[in-house]
Amino acid sequence: MEEVAGTVLVGDSFDPVSGRVVVEDGRIEAIEETGTDSTDIVLPAFVNAHTHLGDSVAKEAAVGLSLGEAVAPPNSLKHRRLATADRGDLVAAMRRTLRFMHRTGTARCLDFRESGPAGARALRDAAGPVEFDPFIFGSGDPSVLDIADGYGASGANDDDFAEERAAAAERGVPFAIHAGEPDATDIHPALDLDPDLLVHMIHAEGEHLSRVAADDVPVAVCPRANTVLGVGKPPIRDLLDHTTVALGTDNVMLNPPSMFREMAYTAKHFDVTATEVLGMATRAGAEVVGLDCGVIAPGKRAELLVIDGDSDNLAGTEDPIRAVVRRATGLDVARVVR
Template identity: 30%
Template sequence: MFTVSNGIILKGENLVPTRENIVVDDGKIIEIGKDSSEGKIIDVDGAVVCPSFINGHIHIGDSIIKDEGYSLSLSEMVKPPNGVKHVALANATDDELIDAMKASMWEMVESGTTHFIDYREGGIEGVKLLKKASKDIPIKPIILGRDDSFYGDDPDLNRVRTAVRKLLKLADGIAPSGFGEITMDVAEIISKECGKAGKISSIHVAESESNQIESLNNYGLSEIEKGVKTNFSQLVHLTNPKNDDLELVSGSGQNVVVCPRANATLNVGVADLNKMLDLGLKPLIGTDNAMLNSPNMFRELEFCLKIMSVRYGSYINPVDLLKMATTNICGFDINNIIQKSVIDEGNFAEFIVCNSFSKNPYLNIINRVETKNILYTINKKFSI
């Protein structure tokens, strides 16, 4: 048992700043209060105590080819099966992949991340590989698998259904690449089987303008409309919405994940976070392909803060932005696959304690703190 005392806590789902003590026992927060005190005292006078980060979308297998293919198009980089990434993954040994994924996971841990949602290539073996790589690292991967049987213009739907069911026995959900690679029939099988299993179905939508135009020309539906129509529980990117796409998502109850830094790197645009917030959406933020970006959420947050005012001419509310990397996960209600990372009594103790450089605790985290400024990372699996 120990007490983190005298810090400025960003408390609850709304990250309300308050100066209180946090008592932790056996990995859980058992008490929060101004006079609370048990066990070892850790005095963090004036430091900011923030929920640990969740990286809402990453392809951690890409860690084997960091910064390769810079300036290539989206399709050239990541479209299966011939994208730079997929060729590299096919040619890498298991040991190479494990070592690269471990390095990225440690980078996340050291920069305050305790959870990440991974789009895992390689079918069942790919899922097993990430589980093996993460075994002794204090981080929780939420693993979304995929299978090569999903792809093509005329897939064997019985084979697809079997592959999905097998994957769901091991993975936390299913995540094909995008609607440019799968048919609507495959999409519906994935979302239906994930729904029956109480697991996550996720897909990239509207990442590029060209993807949207191709979808509209060929099907009369935008990729976002397809994602809503096929009931995927989680839509990723939404960088290039058309017409009332975002309004459609806001009424569907589907979860949204955005990756502004990766989208900017690939020159496909930047998601309009302010409009999403105005519509009542509560996105998560992810760093996306490890080959493009470091998985450091501080860098993602700072980029998002500044690019919104440049791209859309209006400042984003810092507390809303910080929620995208922390407590917005509370809205992702999918059978408790994703643990709530909220500083409140009764919750698991998962938070970071950071130096304070600013009177604004939200901008302090987003705009000032770097990895070296984390004083403590409290994790339910590995405390202090």
């Protein structure tokens, strides 16, 4: 049995409770409200809802490039680098990124892994020695689902993906697809595939939002990457008013996969509250693929982030949720409990 004490952000609404989280056999046994001398802030570890870990081999290589030049299949800089990368170098680079994510408070990520079955295997190998379990959305032939946890499609304008969608449905695993990143033309075709997750939706309009709400399709947004690529700003307020919205960091080649940076950027540039952003960075990503984490509640997996509330950066902050979302950095992480 382990006890994690401090100001605990409890439940779906992250109510601040002075007390401790009791952990037994990897699960939260109880949250006990009691006085404590600890200045730590205890919250769910982050779930990064959209990553591309493969391009860890090409960090900052796409500076100044457009979306098509940087990451679009099949001939962008990213795909050329992935095609020529030595497998050992690729695995080592992804492993370093996973270690960075763990040290900065992320316990899970939903990764779109390029390069078919070989790419999915490479990520499994990268995660093996690391205290991290990525949820892999595989690509290419549907046989990738023998290795991956779900299927991740590039976009409905690239292919019809009907066979891949059917294969995912047959196996009972999620099907995710990019939509509305360069423009709105692929949003309706993506929704026609009955996806379990849409990624980006920058150019979503009223008709798209109505379909998303009617079909209860969650969306992952990546506002920092969208800014770097110059493709626009996702309508996060409108999306939140229609469906579940999760937060991701997108391509490692474009930005470090820091959920602290993503949260602060989102909170300061969009019409959202700090509580909403924290939910996007934790609970929402877990809900999208049925992970049993993302919330501090009895029975949930104990995947917790402990932040030093008395660090030089955070000492004196008046609201623990705003402190975590708008101000905290990886330097404030005391430990990650898994």
